[in-house]
Amino acid sequence: MSSTIADKPGRSRPAASADDRPRAAERILNSARDLFYRQGIRAVGVDEIVANAGVTKPSLYRSFSSKDELAAAYVRRYEVEFWARFNGAIGEDAADPKAQLLDYLDNLALRSITPDYRGCGISNTAIEYPEPDHPARLAGESHKAKLRARLQQIAVRMGARDPELLGDGLMLLIEGAFASGQIFHGPGPSGNVARAARVLIAAATA
Amino acid sequence: MSSTIADKPGRSRPAASADDRPRAAERILNSARDLFYRQGIRAVGVDEIVANAGVTKPSLYRSFSSKDELAAAYVRRYEVEFWARFNGAIGEDAADPKAQLLDYLDNLALRSITPDYRGCGISNTAIEYPEPDHPARLAGESHKAKLRARLQQIAVRMGARDPELLGDGLMLLIEGAFASGQIFHGPGPSGNVARAARVLIAAATA
DNA sequence: CAAGCTACGTACCGATCGGTAACATTGTCA
DNA sequence: TGACAATGTTACCGATCGGTACGTAGCTTG
Secondary structure, eight states: OOTTSOOOOSSSOOOSSSSOOOOHHHHHHHHHHHHHHHHOSTTSOHHHHHHHHTSOHHHHHHHOSSHHHHHHHHHHHHHHHHHHHHHHHSOTTOSOHHHHHHHHHHHHHHHHTSTTOOOOHHHHHHHHOOOTTOHHHHHHHHHHHHHHHHHHHHHHHTTOSSHHHHHHHHHHHHHHHHHHHTTOSSSOGGGGHHHHHHHHHHHHHO | OOTTSOOOOSSSOOOSSSSOOOOHHHHHHHHHHHHHHHHOSTTSOHHHHHHHHTOOHHHHHHHOSSHHHHHHHHHHHHHHHHHHHHHHHSOTTOSOHHHHHHHHHHHHHHHHTSTTOOOOHHHHHHHHOOOTTOHHHHHHHHHHHHHHHHHHHHHHHTTOSSHHHHHHHHHHHHHHHHHHHTTOSSSOGGGGHHHHHHHHHHHHHO
16 A cells, blocks of 8 residues: 555564564554644644654654655545445445435534544645645545545435435535534534435435 | 724824835735635744735734734634625625525635635634634634524525524535535535535425 | 664754844824 | 834744654574
8 A cells, every 4th residue: 555654574573672562654653643633734743743652753754755745644544544434334335325324424413513523634634735736635635536426426326316416415514514513612513414414315316 | 803903003194104005914914814825824934924915023023912813813804804705695684595695605616616716714724723722713613603693594584494404504515615625626516515505495495 | 693684763953933122214293 | 303103124032843864772594
């Protein structure tokens, strides 16, 4: 996958040390994931990342060529987690895509009204980095294009008259929940994302 | 309004110079508005702001106590511009709130698919500053609460059966357009925001 | 054992960050 | 003319930024 992360070195197990604690690169990416998601990428310095990971700075730059590349690795990893959750709720061969999508949205609604909710790490990253050639943004754009296509495909399987319109409507609701979920304190508009989607789906498939 | 900005000093016109060029505080806020919106707040240094404004750093700190306060002033100013646009499309006493809201959304759809679209400066700011007591975030949260209430009020006037649900659905679509409009390159999901809203409104008022 | 390699740490770099102190200049008004 | 408000000028501060040169511990293999 990502050539940025050191994979099997010479032969057999290198096993960093006698203990089986994860290798530096993985600890760094774990640390970056938490800090980037919670505070934003620009708000977190590389010193904080390595301190939180229990490693030192050169270890970071041996596995990642720059902070920008680490941010891109963070986005790619976030995408894996996203699809795990999404596909966990909505199987590719779902018998009832509508019910499964609404399951996902119910879950999103619940998460989005928790106090420390921070929305989608990928959307947030794209907002932090408008430069069109930033590696993290490029990874994020590719992910969002996949999600849009996937929602359109689900709309087809739900029998929508205009699948592009329904897919985009669902995409807007989801992105809206990502954003407003981290702006409102108590239960905000994102708490109604599943209900709004239900209305949209019903109207689009009636 | 904002006590951060120097307002009428002694009496009559102070008029900084013989020329009628805007005062330093206003030039700085103009400069910050453009740079913050286009690049994000954390990405822009105060040196760049003052250079772009044609003033010097001490002038900035005479009118704004910190960069964070300047960011808050930027949000408040952005809010004024937002309501000018919104209320320009949707009068408080609109005869046909549905048509006027769809007008606004048509316009939003058009803007959101332009190449350099950067979404809502206030949403972006809230995403950049998750700290709950940051002055710019506080100003942004207050604005979004007002917008939510306004959309709910419009939903009432449209005769929605469940105005909170319709208002929140519209809010999610709008925030979704803000976000995805700056993620997708060509025409993305945000291009369908007005159509999706039309479907939602029709179903909610049928 | 000694070479060689991998994985890591110590210490440091120049640049930039937000912010300030002290003083000079200009225009307005009384 | 003299006080005042507003801005510019210059130089500086400590902190933090992303990034790196270089040394070293420990395992593996001849």
